[in-house]
Amino acid sequence: MKNIDLYFDTEKNHYKILIGKDLFQQKIFADTLKGESVFIVSNETVAPLYLESLKQALANYQIHSFLLPDGEEFKTLESWQSLLNQMISVGLRRNDTVIALGGGVVGDMAGFAAATLNRGMSIIQVPTTLLSQVDSSVGGKTAVNHPSGKNLIGAFHQPSLVVSDISTLNTLPSRELLAGISEVIKAAIIDDRHFFDWLGDNVSQILSLQEEALTQVVEKACRIKAQIVALDAKEKGVRAWLNLGHTFGHAIETCAGYGTLLHGEAVAIGICLAAKFSHQRHRLSLPALEQIIGLIGAFGLPTQLPVDLDVSDLVAAMRLDKKNTSENITLILPEKVGQVMIDKNVLLQDVEQFLNEQRDRA
């Protein structure tokens, strides 16, 4: 089992990220659980696979559980409200613990419920998708979507523990596995040229779920994220690097309709667009651009803007993105593999022209 200690804000605030196989054991959870009850949030797909074994590991506690409908389209204020209603009706107390068992949708919603009920309760993230193991379970961002934008309503609320059991990835549909790879590639582009090359050398080992390769993927991507979050837990500076591909990606997701493209697929396209935009502005060399698009394509992820999306809708969605002011937007642009920069002054009209050019080439 690998163990990463993530520190944030001060040396006193930290939590463990445990990565390995067969981690649903009492001793893994015991130190973190304080109250008498645990409230497990999962969904109707993940619960039949893993809820029972998680319950067995928590047999000493009073266990409540709540299943959300499955899908990004249910990551809403209405679902959050039903979740809170249930948490209140079972009499959850402040020192009890919420456990999120599932992918990023469950994790973000359970996290937001834990952030808000009783002005903040402890949450343990038990991510079961690659995307949630390498990204969403770590770092404390919680949210629900609003029709005007993704993750528009939320809070920073760090978990007390993250338990990433890579054996859960055996049941994950391959399209979902790939969607997680895009966040892994993102981490490598931001911070680690060596890891980027290693990914290129291990495509088949990763796609065939070889244990050693998968453990390395989750550990390395988590370490990169943990280092960045430790420097800037509330996204006042370098944490924005982690948004590489996300401003384009969120706009693509919003315009395609939640649930059409997977988050990770939209991010893969978003990274390619950010890299192309950076190259057009002479910040990224052509070989580096080709390597980035090449690695994303090698995993079978999409690299092109979908032809049916309207550029003016995309630009409107980017303007509305919570990180942007109305005239300029902020983009994270790769400068080379392993290094990105924050450009806070990108003119929306330049983005619009760029996207129109991409459309013409498609």
Ligand SMILES: NC(=O)c1ccc[n+]([C@@H]2O[C@H](COP(=O)([O-])OP(=O)(O)OC[C@H]3O[C@@H](n4cnc5c(N)ncnc54)[C@H](O)[C@@H]3O)[C@@H](O)[C@H]2O)c1
């Ligand atoms: N909080 C953050 O920092 C952060 C970062 C990145 C993404 N996100 C959010 O994460 C969400 C995407 O997460 P996701 O990609 O995990 O999607 P997801 O939670 O929708 O899970 C994908 C699908 O896989 C199923 N599933 C989950 N685990 C499974 C397993 N082990 N076996 C079989 N099926 C399984 C789910 O039920 C779902 O159908 C988005 O809402 C995104 O905004 C949040």
